[in-house]
Amino acid sequence: MSTDSGGVGSLMRAAREPGVFMRLARGNLELWANLVVITWAVAFAIWQGSGFAITLGTVFAIWAILAVSLNLVVGFTGLLSVGHIGFFGIGAYTVAILTSNAQYEQLRTEAIPTFGWPFFAALPVGIVLAGLTAIAVGVVFNRFRDDIFVLVSFGFAVICFNVFLNSRALTRGAFGIHEIAKPEIGSVAFGSEVAFLILALVFLAVVVLISWFIVSSSFGRVLTAIREDERATEVFGYQVTHFKLTVWVISAMMAAAAGGLFASWTTFIDPNSFILLESILLVSIVILGGLATIWGSILGAMAFVLLEEGMRFLPFLPDEYVGQARQVILGVLLVLLMLFRPQGLLGRYRL
Amino acid sequence: MLRSAAYRERRGRILAASLTTAAAAYVVWKITESPDQAVQFAFNGLSVGAVYALLALGFTLVYSTVWFFDLYYGAAAAMGAYGVFYLRTSETVGGSHVNNPYVSALFALVVAGVVAWALYEAFFIRMQGRFTRKSLYIAGGTLTGATGIYTGFILASPDYLHLLLAPAVGATAAVVAGWVVSRVIQRLFSKAGRTTLLAASVIVGSLLGACCGLLLAGAPGSRLYLSWAVSCLVAGAVGVALYRGLYVYMRKRARSPLIMLVASLGVLLAITAATAIVFESAPRPLPRAFGSEPWTIWGSNIKGFNIFTIGVAIAGFLGLLFLLKRTSLGRTIRAIGDDEEVAKVVGINTTVVIAIVFFIGAVFAAAAGLLSGHDTAIQPRMGLLLMLKGWIASVVGGMGNLYGAVVGGFALGMVEQFGIWDLAGEWKDVISFVILILFLSFWPRGLLPRG
Numbered sequence: 001m002s003t004d005s006g007g008v009g010s011l012m013r014a015a016r017e018p019g020v021f022m023r024l025a026r027g028n029l030e031l032w033a034n035l036v037v038i039t040w041a042v043a044f045a046i047w048q049g050s051g052f053a054i055t056l057g058t059v060f061a062i063w064a065i066l067a068v069s070l071n072l073v074v075g076f077t078g079l080l081s082v083g084h085i086g087f088f089g090i091g092a093y094t095v096a097i098l099t100s101n102a103q104y105e106q107l108r109t110e111a112i113p114t115f116g117w118p119f120f121a122a123l124p125v126g127i128v129l130a131g132l133t134a135i136a137v138g139v140v141f142n143r144f145r146d147d148i149f150v151l152v153s154f155g156f157a158v159i160c161f162n163v164f165l166n167s168r169a170l171t172r173g174a175f176g177i178h179e180i181a182k183p184e185i186g187s188v189a190f191g192s193e194v195a196f197l198i199l200a201l202v203f204l205a206v207v208v209l210i211s212w213f214i215v216s217s218s219f220g221r222v223l224t225a226i227r228e229d230e231r232a233t234e235v236f237g238y239q240v241t242h243f244k245l246t247v248w249v250i251s252a253m254m255a256a257a258a259g260g261l262f263a264s265w266t267t268f269i270d271p272n273s274f275i276l277l278e279s280i281l282l283v284s285i286v287i288l289g290g291l292a293t294i295w296g297s298i299l300g301a302m303a304f305v306l307l308e309e310g311m312r313f314l315p316f317l318p319d320e321y322v323g324q325a326r327q328v329i330l331g332v333l334l335v336l337l338m339l340f341r342p343q344g345l346l347g348r349y350r351l
Numbered sequence: 352m353l354r355s356a357a358y359r360e361r362r363g364r365i366l367a368a369s370l371t372t373a374a375a376a377y378v379v380w381k382i383t384e385s386p387d388q389a390v391q392f393a394f395n396g397l398s399v400g401a402v403y404a405l406l407a408l409g410f411t412l413v414y415s416t417v418w419f420f421d422l423y424y425g426a427a428a429a430m431g432a433y434g435v436f437y438l439r440t441s442e443t444v445g446g447s448h449v450n451n452p453y454v455s456a457l458f459a460l461v462v463a464g465v466v467a468w469a470l471y472e473a474f475f476i477r478m479q480g481r482f483t484r485k486s487l488y489i490a491g492g493t494l495t496g497a498t499g500i501y502t503g504f505i506l507a508s509p510d511y512l513h514l515l516l517a518p519a520v521g522a523t524a525a526v527v528a529g530w531v532v533s534r535v536i537q538r539l540f541s542k543a544g545r546t547t548l549l550a551a552s553v554i555v556g557s558l559l560g561a562c563c564g565l566l567l568a569g570a571p572g573s574r575l576y577l578s579w580a581v582s583c584l585v586a587g588a589v590g591v592a593l594y595r596g597l598y599v600y601m602r603k604r605a606r607s608p609l610i611m612l613v614a615s616l617g618v619l620l621a622i623t624a625a626t627a628i629v630f631e632s633a634p635r636p637l638p639r640a641f642g643s644e645p646w647t648i649w650g651s652n653i654k655g656f657n658i659f660t661i662g663v664a665i666a667g668f669l670g671l672l673f674l675l676k677r678t679s680l681g682r683t684i685r686a687i688g689d690d691e692e693v694a695k696v697v698g699i700n701t702t703v704v705i706a707i708v709f710f711i712g713a714v715f716a717a718a719a720g721l722l723s724g725h726d727t728a729i730q731p732r733m734g735l736l737l738m739l740k741g742w743i744a745s746v747v748g749g750m751g752n753l754y755g756a757v758v759g760g761f762a763l764g765m766v767e768q769f770g771i772w773d774l775a776g777e778w779k780d781v782i783s784f785v786i787l788i789l790f791l792s793f794w795p796r797g798l799l800p801r802g
Contacts, residue, residue, distance in 0.1 A: 080609055080612075080613070140788060140792060143792070144791060146607070146608065146609060147419075147420050147608055147609065147612055148791060150420075150609075150612060151420075151739075151742055151743075151746070151787070151791075152787065152788055152791060154739055155739075155784035155788060156784075158736070158739070158780050158781070158784055159780075159781050159784050159785070162780050162781045163781070165777065166775065166777040166778060275732075276732075276735060276736075277620075277732060277735075280616060280620060281620075283613075283616075284616075284617070284620065287613060321628050324624040324625075324627045324628045324632075325624070325628065326624075327620055327621070327623070327624030328620075328621045328624045328628070330617070330621075331616075331617040331618060331619070331620035331621025331622075331624065332617065332621050333617070334613060334614065334616065334617025334620065335597065335614050335617040335618060335621075338601065338605075338610050338611075338613050338614035338617065339597075339600065339601055339604070339614070342604075342605075342610050350606060350607075350610075351606075351607055351609040351610045351613060
């Protein structure tokens with residue numbers, strides 16, 4: 001290498017040497033998984049045109065925010081929470097109610113209070129509200145561990161769903177809330193799909209940055225220590241409950257941000273978007289992508305979105321069964337992963 | 352930390368006591384306010400509680416044997432209900448004919464696999480000395496194939512359920528009657544010869560079996576109740592298949608119960624979605640069973656079917672209690688629950704015993720699912736919520752305790768029903784999960800802690 005100064009020559013030699021690329025690729029599951037999924041995504045975008053790719057990208061960004069935030073709790077702290085969809089719903093409903101349009105709402109039979117706030121005023125309120133809920137819930141949930149934690153987090157998701165469904169004076173129950181405002185800053189409105197995609201990606205970037213900062217800081221190392229041995233961490237003098245509560249609240253706030261984006265993007269929400277099953281799907285995304293890796297969660301979300309859209313084009317599968325078929329595949333994948341790779345595709349921590 | 356633990360325990364006890372007192376006071380106040388409605392709510396609570404108790408019983412049995420949460424349990428509940436739906440679509444309101452040859456073939460295959468494994472475990476080693484391997488394989492294969500084809504026929508032609516099942520029920524009745532007769536004769540006439548014994552039991556057994564079979568074949572009204580039995584057995588067979596085909600391998604590798612939980616979550620997800628694909632996800636009614644006409648007693652509507660549900664729950668509890676406390680199988684089950692490794696060392700075939708436990712658990716879940724399905728309606732995601740209710744009931748009663756499961760189930764049903772007296776009925780799930788969180792926080796060992 002040192003004698004040859006020509007770039008082309010060294011590249012040629014590198015290509016001829018059998019080991020260079022192979023050494024990089026062999027056993028590097030992370031690289032392969034990324035390559036496969038990204039190739040898939042690009043092929044999809046080229047095939048279906050940019051409009052579809054933009055929609056897909058927005059859905060992906062929302063799921064990715066959720067997955068990354070849940071991974072902070074499940075992967076890095078070791079608390080298998082199945083109730084994350086509740087915080088997502090709190091964010092979504094807060095944004096929906098606060099931005100609800102008085103002119104439109106008067107036409108409806110069942111009146112709900114209208115505020116007509118702009119999106120960027122409503123979103124922080126939603127995030128804070130989810131954070132407060134998370135504090136209240138977390139104080140109670142802090143003493144549970146392992147399977148009991150799973151059970152109570154199921155309970156949290158069910159309670160949230162029932163609150164959304166049954167407090168009709170606020171959420172109009174099963175009829176849902178329509179005409180949720182699109183975000184705008186001053187005169188810049190994020191009305192178009194592209195603008196919204198960019199906004200969602202910015203949110204994802206912020207969430208990933210915060211998560212990365214948490215994970216690589218000393219705070220994150222304490223979380224990992226809690227995951228590995230809670231008692232020992234306590235003996236070392238860390239207030240374990242405070243650490244768990246903090247990461248739980250941060251994660252909930254991220255999920256609420258995703259919820260606000262989701263509400264604004266679809267412009268219509270009803271309780272069916274926040275059922276327990278969605279929460280289980282979210283957990284399976286996190287486990288599929290890998291526990292305790294941020295990139296794994298992003299990859300998992302991407303694979304999840306592509307799976308559904310890819311299956312839409314299978315000739316033998318009618319359109320209305322796509323969601324269910326994806327669930328079947330996810331379930332089988334979950335079983336296979338638990339058998340052969342309990343840490344998930346790119347994960348660093350086994351359940 | 353140490354100081355606060357004792358403090359927290361004392362505070363927890365005080366809180367639990369005050370909460371219970373408040374709840375009791377509320378109920379008493381309500382009863383004095385309108386006794387008629389109280390009877391109605393109490394009866395509703397009992398009938399809902401019976402379903403929860405059934406769920407909690409099976410859940411407790413499985414959990415206290417293998418010590419991990421098997422979420423297939425929820426899918427089994429949904430499968431029990433949907434099995435009845437599948438076999439009785441021609442009688443349900445708006446039920447298009449969903450009977451599908453692929454589905455029938457799949458479940459026939461599962462049943463055949465379970466039968467093959469059961470035959471292998473039961474006879475292969477024992478018979479090896481007497482027969483050649485080849486003849487055993489041929490005999491086992493024939494039996495397996497016959498069972499599979501028979502099951503396939505049963506599942507594929509639900510309109511002839513009573514005719515198809517008549518020989519099987521008759522044969523079972525014959526065997527049971529013959530066994531009983533031979534035991535009775537042995538007890539009464541200890542000098543009776545072998546030939547007499549055999550002749551008497553064969554004659555009585557075949558007569559009784561033929562009677563049963565003929566009666567059944569002439570009663571098309573029994574198809575609904577036969578479909579109950581079939582769907583319970585099929586759900587149980589799927590449970591065994593899942594245990595033998597998946598959990599056995601997984602338990603060898605798994606480091607923590609969470610892995611098992613997540614894997615069974617995957618199973619639940621897949622089965623729920625597959626159910627939704629086959630039957631569509633909209634709620635469906637089940638055909639009307641007996642006793643769906645309400646009687647008016649003390650000004651409240653009481654349905655005979657709900658009394659039957661309560662009876663099933665109590666019978667299930669007594670049966671399970673008998674199995675666990677009085678039979679040798681029950682002793683082995685409890686031994687495995689205490690320490691599986693030691694049970695294995697002592698010579699218990701743990702795989703077979705745990706498979707039986709999974710079978711019983713799935714049958715309980717399926718029974719609970721179809722009973723609640725007859726009472727309300729069925730939909731593919733019902734299984735998850737039913738399983739969670741069973742889980743909550745067993746937490747309320749005390750984890751891993753049969754008495755606790757029954758008490759917890761009925762208590763949960765009662766509290767749920769009395770709780771929605773002033774609130775609307777939609778809040779009952781919230782009530783039960785709030786109860787769960789209260790119990791786990793202040794009373795984590797439940798009403799009746801495990802010994």
